[in-house]
Amino acid sequence: MSRNEIIMAGIGGMGVLVAGQTLSRAAFHQYKHTSYVPSFGAARRGGNSEYTVIFSDEKISSPLLDQSQSVVLLDSTQFAAYEARVRPGGVYIVEKSDLTAERGRKDYKLYTLPGMEIAVSMGASVLIGLIMLGACIAITECISPEAIEDEIRLRFAGEKDLLQRNLDAFRRGFELGKAAR
Amino acid sequence: MSRNEIIMAGIGGMGVLVAGQTLSRAAFHQYKHTSYVPSFGAARRGGNSEYTVIFSDEKISSPLLDQSQSVVLLDSTQFAAYEARVRPGGVYIVEKSDLTAERGRKDYKLYTLPGMEIAVSMGASVLIGLIMLGACIAITECISPEAIEDEIRLRFAGEKDLLQRNLDAFRRGFELGKAAR
Amino acid sequence: MNKKAEGPKKEKVVGTPALFVTEWWTQFLWDMYCPGCQTPLVGRLIAEAIEELGIGDRAIMVMGNGCHAYLAGGLDFDVTSGGHGRAPDIATAMKRVMPDGIVFTVQGDGDCVAIGADALIGALSRGEKITIIMVNNTNYGTTGGQMAPTTIVGQVTTTSPQGRNPDVEGYPTHAAELVATFRGVSYSARGSLHTTANYRRTKKYITTAFQRQAEGVGLSFVEVITACPPNWHMTPIESLAWIEEKAIPDFPLGEFKNVTHIE
Amino acid sequence: MNKKAEGPKKEKVVGTPALFVTEWWTQFLWDMYCPGCQTPLVGRLIAEAIEELGIGDRAIMVMGNGCHAYLAGGLDFDVTSGGHGRAPDIATAMKRVMPDGIVFTVQGDGDCVAIGADALIGALSRGEKITIIMVNNTNYGTTGGQMAPTTIVGQVTTTSPQGRNPDVEGYPTHAAELVATFRGVSYSARGSLHTTANYRRTKKYITTAFQRQAEGVGLSFVEVITACPPNWHMTPIESLAWIEEKAIPDFPLGEFKNVTHIE
Amino acid sequence: MGDRIFIEGNEAVGWGALSAGCDCYFAYPISPQNEIPEFFSREMPKRGKVFVQAQSETGTIGMLYGAAAIGVRAMTSTSSPGWGLMQEGMSNLSGARLPCVIVLVQRVGPAVQNLQHAQMDYKSVTRGGGGGDYRNMVLAPSSVQETHDIVQLAFYLADKYSNPVVVLMDALMGHIFEPLEVKTLDFGPLPSKDDWRLRLRGQRKDGKHIVSPAKGMAEGYIDYLRNLREKYKSMESEIRYEGYMIDDAELVLVAYGYCARVCEEAVNEARAQGLKAGLLRPITLWPFPYKDIRDKAAQGCKFLVVEDSLGQMVDDVRMGVEGKAEVSLVDITFRHIASEDGMIMPQRVVEEIKRLI
Amino acid sequence: MGDRIFIEGNEAVGWGALSAGCDCYFAYPISPQNEIPEFFSREMPKRGKVFVQAQSETGTIGMLYGAAAIGVRAMTSTSSPGWGLMQEGMSNLSGARLPCVIVLVQRVGPAVQNLQHAQMDYKSVTRGGGGGDYRNMVLAPSSVQETHDIVQLAFYLADKYSNPVVVLMDALMGHIFEPLEVKTLDFGPLPSKDDWRLRLRGQRKDGKHIVSPAKGMAEGYIDYLRNLREKYKSMESEIRYEGYMIDDAELVLVAYGYCARVCEEAVNEARAQGLKAGLLRPITLWPFPYKDIRDKAAQGCKFLVVEDSLGQMVDDVRMGVEGKAEVSLVDITFRHIASEDGMIMPQRVVEEIKRLI
């Protein structure tokens, strides 16, 4: 696929932007065009946080997307809002704790995955971003997991413990996604 | 005459603006419309200083005049520039020390008067403004000398010596003008 | 809220201060504070001081721009916030129009002694009878931890990545001492909240500052050193130790001026 | 010029200082100074101090906005003037780019401690290695004699028509003392020119200030009290007496800080 | 008839503010408007009202913000460099929707030049020099009496729309002496400020009030902006201008402030020579009388803008005519006669009129 | 090909400045551009160049003035409230004709709101928020690569015209990550600064130099202004814009910064649906491509301005078309979707295109 689109949304402290940076940097090495748009309020803490990553062999016009091929939602209270942003035929990957909303459309594939459960079991809620990114990559196959792992290694180079935890989180997510696929 | 126009020009320290204020305040009590436009640079000292006074029973449109019925010039080095500002048929009253320039036009009445000489003889160059105002009023009869004297009294009320000097200066100028008329 | 009390008969001895508006506080601004941020404690002390002095009905406040300003939501006084650094100007106008008011500002170190230095010096020079509470977290908190005039020598910030070098970036500005040099000032002190004892002393400073305003003496000023763990790249507990070991040696605590009338 | 010397063989012992550009000076700005204005004397002292220290070739200067700024025309250094109060900012940039330069500002009291207070405090906080010469005529000279932060108690100005009332307008700001509280400062002094002895002392202050910059120590500052007869509504000679009797008691003369290296 | 006095424009500003019940005034010295702070330093203490000389214009605009926030009538005045320093503050006042009056007596620019007369702040004052989508009403008097009256109107409009209002003058309007009748004008009832202004805690009748531009966030930012837009739109009902001999005019002069006075004389002289010139003098510079200008353009009029700058208002006139009429300009380079700087004088305008009709 | 890196727009500003040989940078922290001062605080000391964090934005603009006066390449950056505080300084820089670069990463307003994305400083930045008749060139990039390139162009144009140049961005352009090829661009030779810049006395080869806006007085004020006008006029030769599918367009979208990217997508989608839309993206916001817009209007095109404000650039487009074409607006109230504030998204623009064609 020559063009890939991912939106991920959550709240502060979920590692959303770390996931976005990792994904986009990995894509940058493989694609001619990559855009990564993080979005966060003035408050660096607690607010909503979202990113849009596009990578493509063609020029990217708008780096903002009304709808994206894949949408990953970490805060399921916003299920309806982000469902609207899944392209017909796309995938919607939702963290399932607290999920009460129902699907409004049938033209996309829905995955609900227990990302938070895994994160807490690993001892830090901030890991959920990489876990769900892993799942997303397993499901969409938009980029190789190795490329992501390389980026994680670069990011946490010299911080052995952190590196291991983050790699583990990504891999657990990847496995989760593969299983769900 | 229902409309009167006076431009006076000099340099700082010649009491130009005191003369203008005195004249315009006096006119204000007698006329429905009076305008007084002082003009001075940011420098409060040494620069050029000029005013335009108009008083009239009719509305005053522009308070600035290309040409005025009477022009009083205290710094004769600017003779040519201010000659251009005398209305045809008007009067041009010039302090005569240093006067070297020649008339460029014949359509106005020229008076050259020794204002500075009198001022210095009275012990202060700052008096020249009132001296030349006195002369102007004697020549143009645009307003009664008493009205001006009343204003001088108001202005220097409580400062007996100053008051007397300024009254004297105005009167000496008035006599000078009367003699020249 | 899941505060619950069961069991033996009991009375609440410490809770949220009476002059706090928890709705606003919780709803809009509460979540803005990082774990371990001590700024809210400054709000607590202000509320308690004003309450104990019995001057709450006369109070009105002005916030700077920065993390300290979220207290706008907490303290139960009418409040405004304008341009970054302008709080002393705003408070000046309020106090002049309402001389009976207890008018105070809460400002950050950047707000108060960097961009607001002319407002501060102006108010000091005019001897405005207001109270200024300056929350000194040794950096620009809100904008992500840049160097401030109060950043201590050697401290790493996002704009002093090698640590503040006094030969290039100068020495930390000592607001409380600076303020104390002005004749129109009634009170100036610096406190911290990193130990219980200092917490108590700082409360006394803040109380005295408000008292001086109530007495109409002159401008009163309290600088409070507070922990900013994320921008210091420390845990909250480590931050307290850093205050003790690094900040205090550079920023002596205590009262620098305290007079009940001026000359 | 009608300076002439006839008669016995003689040599000029005092004239216009060598570092003065009389063309510019005479042509554009000379006439701006009122009779008895002492501001030009500050220019004379600067010229002589720099010459005596032999650092003229490294000098460059920045003027504030106000009567003091007419010295731009007189002193024979490249010069700029920007926004009112901005001289320390401008000088900061110049010194940073040319660390070997002798960069100094000439500012008025209003320029330096009112509108320029943030620039001053900023430069002090960063410990900029520049020299600031503040001409204190206790009012806003250029704009016609309004009250300044340095106006003394009781002094009548066009905006304190009843005399400065400390209860309303505060007490005069003491720039030299304020500056001395900053750690990044090498030198701070206040002089006057109302007697020959003070003239000599002030020259020493200005010389030391430039010397400290040449040594690279820290910010150096000299405040000079000067007569502004028209705005004080006095004759020049009366102005000198007023300085002695009214200004000096409020503005003590002397050195407030003088160090050859900082900690 | 009230007191009739002979006074300069700057002092007329003061009398107008007193007539409007101005409670406090803040300023920093700057020519050519020093007579305004000097007036208030004399007059306010006598009346138990507030005069504060701030440490800078960033200071005055902050003080204005504080006074407006507690709901009293407050004013400042300045000239061009001070106006530049107030732009962040103007954005704050506008964002927080605070009623107050700012008098700007323009001087020449850019930056600090030695002269005084000019009209060069039109763009900045009508477009807003600070950040963000905001608009301030701008009123431009052209006589001493009108200065006094317009300052009162400015206070009224500020309160009516809860918005800063700028009174734009020039050095000539500040320094000209003319007769003035001091009297309080009644523009009608105003909305109460009680639902938003700040009070000491003991004076509160309802809940806590917060004055802040950031309140827009609490209201929902887009709604806040929509409300601002509505407000700005509704201000268009305040468009004021004066027409002088424009009904049958073939050439319409457009000018404000001192240039309008000069143009009136030029129109008189042109008429005396049989030339059908007229003058449209915008009194509100924002909102601007685009429509009325467009109507004149539709009638086939040409336009001559006279302004003492390189040409700023002329852009608004062009926007008004939408290419349907020729628009000419007499600008600062048309100055002639006397003093270092010269001024735009009637004769030069008459020449242009002759050239154009 | 130079280094290819993946970087955000704010850091691209830094790399662009380094590529241009920027000698010093001054700033005060403010979101959403803190990455720029943080970049320089890291990179300048390594290169023996100057980074100073000022005490305020009035401070930074003063420092910029000092650096420009001695003739080195100097830059600052800020966001909207800081821009407001710089207006007096902008007037000074312009009046003194000093070359320098100011990067403005806009945030929402008026005043300080909690959000970041918006394009609301267009009026202030193109009209000049300080006093006096001055003009600054304004360049608006819409990609990371263009940001880097335009910063270099800005330094070049500043030196070429001896005038401040503003680079206008928005929070999205500041925070978007895209690939960047870092390379020095050569725009050609530049005039020497030696005849006016300030030097230490010992380095002087000619007489004393004075840098001051008030020098206009010494030159003769009206001549000084005439020269300024000539200069501003000559800057019109620098008008730059990018046309995207405009040759046969029936509807021309006009947008800059992030909105231009959104519009490009909308044009693609419209074309896919057979609708003849195109995009005209002004790169110089001042001088503005009025003529080119007028030409399109003359060809019968309609216009749709897309800007993330209540509508500011739309006035320039209207001035361009002179009533000869319909001009519609997608403004900030058209924002939809996600996060507290929302953004203008392609779909909403497509809807407007459909409505208009």
Added chain:
Amino acid sequence: MAKGEIVIDETICKGCGYCAEFCSRGCIEIPGDKFTAKGYLIPVFAHPEKCNACGVCAWMCPRFAIDVYKYVEATAK
């Protein structure tokens, strides 16, 4: 013997640990494996029997998350 007790509001606690640090009687502990809904570590009133209702933990809590109660009757549990 407990003289009082404290109540911690877990919805607003951000797990800084100051309460545990400053309780001189060691009443409060941070287990390290209990998180709030937002992922912060939760402090636990582990040794109520030692509490003398001194109030210090509440004072020092920057979230105002702690209320301190004093037993009024001497009959503490």
Added chain:
Amino acid sequence: MAKGEIVIDETICKGCGYCAEFCSRGCIEIPGDKFTAKGYLIPVFAHPEKCNACGVCAWMCPRFAIDVYKYVEATAK
């Protein structure tokens, strides 16, 4: 006996009187009836015989209007 002399430039003197005030030997006087072209009072070097070329008058002159000369030979007039 005069050790030197001073020369006052009347075109730039503004008549402040400082020179007369500060000459401790009383060499300079302000007659009070002599004005410059611009109307300022003119100081006069009235007692040259007392001058010792100390330079004080020149230092204190804010117009730099005075040059002070010292006689090189002992043969002063």
